[in-house]
Amino acid sequence: MISVSRAIGAADFEIAAExxxxxxxxxxxEVQAYGVAPEEVLAIYHGETRSSLAAKYSSADAKMYIARWEGSPAGCLAFAPFDDATMEIRKFYVDPEFRGKGIGSALMRAVLAEVEKGHRRTIVAHTTVYMENAISVYEAFDFTRCPPFRQMPDSIAPTEVFMSRPI
Structure with a gap:
């Protein structure tokens, strides 16, 4: 049984940080197979600390969700404003032990339901070519590939996938 809830306390954000x-x-x-230095990817995408995750995703318009499978933490997904008209999906992860059980779809439904309550009319996602499961979930929820919405270093740009959908 899948449950999805908003991360609200220190314990939830510890799970999200893990x-x-x-x-x-x-x-x-994974990025090393594409000739990209892992340090570059870590510096660009994975610089948050436990406290910065909680600070960023505890506001009215930026939230983190945790999925559980039969009570065990199984995955996370967050969103935050990209600009005045657009939300961005962030931190999409499902533990390998729980993949194939609908966790990613349950997280996406929860996030989209929350985003739809707001005034922003577009949602974007920035992923990579080797995150095939994430791309499949995005496509199942009507995201389509779009032009890049942020500058990327030339060394990483060939691996990047940008997607969007209207709200």
Whole structure:
């Protein structure tokens, strides 16, 4: 049984931080196959601390969600404003032990339901070519590839995937 709830306390953000650490380690390992230094990816995408995650995703318009499978932490997904008209999905991770159980889809439904309550009319996602499971979930929720919405170093740009959808 899947449950999804907003991260609100220190224990929730500790779980989220552990997932973000696992995502960072996996990302750093995978990117090497594309000739990118893992340190570069870690510096650009994975610089948050436990306290900065809580500070960033505890506001009215930036939230972190934790999914649980039969009570065990299984994944996380967050969103934050990109600009005045756009939200951005961040920190999408499902523990490998729980993949294939609908965790990513449950997280996406929860996040989109929350984002739809706001005034922003577009949601974007920035992922990478080797995050195939994430891309599949985005596509299942009607995200399509779009032009880059942020500058990337030339060394990383070939691995990046930008997606968006209207709200």
């Amino acid at each position: 997932f973000c650490d696992a995502l960072a380690a996996w990302d750093a390992a």
